[in-house]
Amino acid sequence: MIWISESEEDTLSFGKRIGENVRPGDILLLYGDLGSGKTVLARGIACGMGVSDRITSPTFTLMNPYVGKYPVYHFDLYRLIRPEELYDLDYEEYFYGDGIAIVEWPERMGGLLPEEYMKIGLSQMDSATRRKITLEPFGSRFEELEEVLRPYEGIGH
Ligand SMILES: Nc1ncnc2c1ncn2[C@@H]1O[C@H](COP(=O)(O)OP(=O)(O)OP(=O)(O)O)[C@@H](O)[C@H]1O
Ligand SMILES: [Mg+2]
16 A cells, blocks of 8 residues: 655654554564655654654664563664674564564565565655655565555545
């Protein structure tokens, strides 16, 4: 599905809807250029899960945990050089446990990409504040999540 965000607030509220509908073990991979809005969307998702801390993009850590309705593991893999470095982080515990994994720059995972996940793409459109957000499910659980979010398809607000 495709969702058009007209503002940062729109992206936050769409993220919130995602966060309200995730289940333990869900994996959300956020694709998009620098500044496309991945962290903003992650912040919205966390908000929808009841996380009270503000999600940020730390420079030197690859993963930050947050506590919400379920544990939230926010990965920013921009600085990951080799996928195998993920083993040093015990990433499997976070990906395949009872929390929610939200991953920026999942391209860096190479062959360690999970089999089932929601692929979320963000791209800037013709105006500085307009973003196209696409959801593509991999696996039946994520097809189900997409169906739940579909009523919101189209323009934001
Ligand atoms: N519709 C929109 N949705 C999200 N962010 C928007 C939107 N319009 C403008 N912005 C701005 O774009 C920027 C997005 O920054 P953000 O940190 O979320 O990007 P990012 O994709 O996480 O980048 P990086 O790859 O560097 O981590 C913010 O400054 C935000 O205010
Ligand atoms: Mg970011």
